[in-house]
Amino acid sequence: MAYTNIEEFSSMHLDVLREIGNIGSGHAATALASLLNTFVDIEVPVISLISYAKVADYLGGKDTKALGMTVALEGDIRGCMLEVVHLDFAKKLINTFYPKDIVDLDKIDDMDISVVREMSNITTAAYVNSIAAMTQMFINIQPPDSYCDNVSALVSIPAEKLSRSYDEPVLYIDEKLHIGDTEINSGLILVLDSESIQILFKKLGMPYL
Numbered sequence: 001m002a003y004t005n006i007e008e009f010s011s012m013h014l015d016v017l018r019e020i021g022n023i024g025s026g027h028a029a030t031a032l033a034s035l036l037n038t039f040v041d042i043e044v045p046v047i048s049l050i051s052y053a054k055v056a057d058y059l060g061g062k063d064t065k066a067l068g069m070t071v072a073l074e075g076d077i078r079g080c081m082l083e084v085v086h087l088d089f090a091k092k093l094i095n096t097f098y099p100k101d102i103v104d105l106d107k108i109d110d111m112d113i114s115v116v117r118e119m120s121n122i123t124t125a126a127y128v129n130s131i132a133a134m135t136q137m138f139i140n141i142q143p144p145d146s147y148c149d150n151v152s153a154l155v156s157i158p159a160e161k162l163s164r165s166y167d168e169p170v171l172y173i174d175e176k177l178h179i180g181d182t183e184i185n186s187g188l189i190l191v192l193d194s195e196s197i198q199i200l201f202k203k204l205g206m207p208y209l
Helices: 011-036 052-058 087-097 110-135 151-162 194-203
Strands: 040-042 046-051 065-075 079-085 139-141 145-150 169-179 182-192
Touching: 011 040, 011 046, 011 110, 011 169, 046 052, 052 151, 052 169, 052 182, 065 087, 065 110, 065 151, 079 087, 079 110, 079 151, 087 110, 087 169, 087 182, 110 139, 110 145, 110 182, 110 194, 145 151, 151 182, 182 194
Parallel strands: none
Antiparallel strands: 040 169, 046 169, 065 079, 065 139, 065 145, 079 182, 169 182
């Protein structure tokens, strides 16, 4: 039986997903601090199961321009992680490496994108590795693909890759990062195909619904 709506998930399922998020955020903070050579702290992320149709609202609004980094998951489960990076986050990341006045995401170049892509590679890998460690599954991730578009278009990318309908649930990870003396919010979603959702919970000892 496939998980097709949020009501099918119990509080126990969500608690397990929150634990994965907590472990992943700790690993991500350590790796980002090394990359940026500055203090990085990620507060305990807010983990929610939300309808795909509502994802854009959680990620800044459907018409908001942002960068999207997608990472494909392959191996024992199949899915995609999307990290949405807004202008203030991109500016902070890029200016950690070199000074640049960025007023519009359309004006960033390939070097700027590579900085954001490397950050996304670290954060998404941290969450995927926490899933792999807790489940003893093999999960491989592909290098991030980058996009610059409105949030509505960005969130449609995983749905198209995995043929997911917009009434199905996805895992939303709301991060609050402290980079140096700056506080920044970042949003990620984890989208798995229906079979992979069942595999994940079985490996975590959760009952089928």
